[in-house]
Amino acid sequence: MSTESRPLAGLDLITATSIQAALTSVVGGRVYSLETEWWRGMPGHPLHPNFDVVTYRTPRGQQVQKDSEFLGAENNSVGYGFVTELVMGTTHTGTHIDALCHVTSGDRNEWHGGNSADDYLGDAGALNNDAAALGPIIARGVMLDIPRLLGMAYLPAHHPIGREELSAAAVAQGIEIVDGDVILVRSGQMQFWPDITALEACAGSGVTLDGSKWLVEQSPAAVGADTVGFELLPSAVAGHPSPVHDYLLKDHGIPILEWVNCEELAADQIYEFTFICLPLSIRGATGSMVRPIAVV
Secondary structure (H helix, E strand, C coil), X not given: CCCCCXXXXXXXXCCHXXXXXXXXXXXCCCEEECCCCCCCCCCCCCCCCCCEEEEEECHHHHHHHCCCHHHCHHHCCCCCXXXXXXXXXXXXXXXXXXXXXXXXXCCCCEXXXXXXXXXXXXXXXXXXXXXXXXXXXXXXXXXXXXXXXHCCCCCCCCCEECHHHHHHHHHHCCCCCCCCCEEEEECCHXXXXXXXXXXXXXXXXXXXXXXHHHHHHCCCCEEEECCCCCECCCCCCCCCCCXXXXXXXXXXXXXXXXXCCCHHHHHCCCCEEEEEECCCCCXXXXXXXXXXXXXX
């Protein structure tokens, strides 16, 4: 746990009892991967740095440079070598989870818990509510398939997902959401992944502020979507470019997952599952790349 970390309102709903219930609900043992994979040139948010992987050490480089006594000829008659790499990019690349220090608002640039970035953001990142404060997520997961509800293959660009559609999807799918669930919202965008041009077909579709209030009323441990920004873009709230992130992360302490690939779940009409996600405990980071899975 990082310095001065505060309790996570959403993840506090995950208890030993809820974890046991989630795990015992598995009947077939099938695993659905909900991640994007990561590679050089992959799609990313235009305001974040590009993701890259660069080879750092190579067997030939070690032989030519002769900079390692460990690999020197006198200790290495078999020609042993190794390969390592340097990975660069924001933790908000591909499938990822937002920590509660990710967004700020107000005159004091406050994130969740009333913590001001002016006081708690150092040269090595956030001093509380960072990725290291995100515990393992093992919970009941539900997926609300909005395109299926509306009889579409995918939502058109900038389609608003409000409380009526979220509630109607739960009813149509026969889902009773309970406290501590992880709620995933499908727009259908990931069927185009990673074609950047094709992804524009439903770019900006997302949850509205009214929809996020409905989500909070369900008392989720976390929420997620298959889009880069989770919420409706551009914002429909005058004077606020990102009201849903502000409302969920800052005001209510509910982590947000983005670019969660729900396509296989949708194809098999799997709407309830055991959700497992293990954020990396990176001190100071505002989020974590993750590989969530759904198990049924």
